[in-house]
């Protein structure tokens with residue numbers, strides 16, 4: 199089920215004033231390497247440290263009174279849990295967040311600090327998802343998927359609108375890709391405003407669920423390896439409702455990057471750009487640095503989040519590719 203552009207417009211009105219409009223800025227160093235103009239959408243400066251606040255805020259503000267009185271439940275690799283907790287608590291409703299043991303401690307601590315109810319379950323995002331579904335039934339909580347939810351996708355689409363408003367001339371937009379909530383919303387917005395602009399999804403080789411599903415022609419499950427791009431963990435769900443079809447329809451190409459590429463891109467962002475970004479946010483830069491994507495015209499890269507543990511970041515900047 200595809201969502202409509204009008205839902206992104208409605209989301210933008212709903213979340214205005216509750217999320218930041220993040221800056222876009224040029225990267226002279228990437229322009230030299232890529233031979234085209236390159237803009238960085240600095241969404242890692244967003245409140246809560248990632249774009250997830252857009253979709254989460256739209257979902258919380260779309261609850262019925264009845265749902266609002268009971269609260270929301272989700273499963274998360276960390277950033278969506280933090281965003282949903284922030285949005286729920288700001289709106290005065292309860293948030294329960296199920297996370298697997300793969301979620302880094304810094305992310306769990308940030309969610310706890312917001313006052314959410316935390317459940318650590320299992321060793322994969324898929325196990326956390328099952329726990330959330332059980333709580334949805336047992337406690338009547340509204341389940342807000344980090345990616346396969348119409349309100350979440352519409353909220354993430356507001357990011358695509360900002361990108362095209364700031365740079366209508368873009369030929370290519372590189373978007374980090376896991377479950378596809380971000381790319382579905384962004385691609386719908388970008389293709390509506392500029393049908394010729396190409397959308398490239400960049401995923402992690404450690405968790406290529408969407409790429410494998412597109413290849414198979416239907417949603418499939420893949421084994422999940424720990425990755426420096428921890429926020430790209432998790433599948434797309436065998437019962438996927440929105441993001442598989444939307445990604446198939448709107449995304450021009452998907453590429454996958456490895457752990458060394460991600461580490462190099464985190465290092466590059468820090469040294470050349472002075473930006474602290476987490477692994478999942480680094481995949482677009484990694485694809486450009488590694489020559490996997492060669493834009494023919496002006497390109498934008500979405501930097502999606504900054505929630506990396508400081509000691510891990512320090513090791514990467516010092517030249518390591520740590521095993522997560």
Ligand SMILES: *Cc1c(COP(=O)(O)O)cnc(C)c1O
Pocket residue numbers: 248250277278344345374375376377378379380381429430476478479502503504
């Ligand atoms: C969630 C997340 C992604 C991937 O978004 P999807 O909607 O699952 O494709 C990318 N980067 C960061 C920082 C994230 O938190």
